[in-house]
Amino acid sequence: MNAQQLVDERGELWLALAPLWLDKEPGERGYAHMVAVIEAHEMTLQELEWMFRLEMAPVMSRHQMSVASEWRKFDDRKLMQQLVTHNIKLTGWRRKSWALFSGLTTMMVRHRWNELMGRVMVARGELPH
Known part of the structure; x- marks a missing residue:
């Protein structure tokens, strides 16, 4: 997949979910926006x-760990x-490595x-397990 395809297919979703990694808890409006964007996809x-663990967390967790962020x-x-750069490279051993370490990269926002x-x-009418 090329960069433009990634932006077209995932860009809106990635940007909508990025606030999960900010220093404050998303509010009701923030969560509602995320749910709406997820439902549109x-x-x-x-x-x-898997999108959360492999496509986003490796990039976003670096922001969380950065003192200058x-x-x-x-x-x-x-x-x-x-x-986009991360996801273009997300093949083969890189994908397997991120899958292996995804618990570490997601734990602060799990x-x-x-x-x-x-x-x-709830929006889909499914009962949480």
């Missing part, structure tokens, strides 16, 4: 989980470039992700 919960907002253009997935399930 028609992904299964399993597809969303701005934690109130992201530069959307720069963030999109980083996500509670927010679980909250979001619960809201997605």
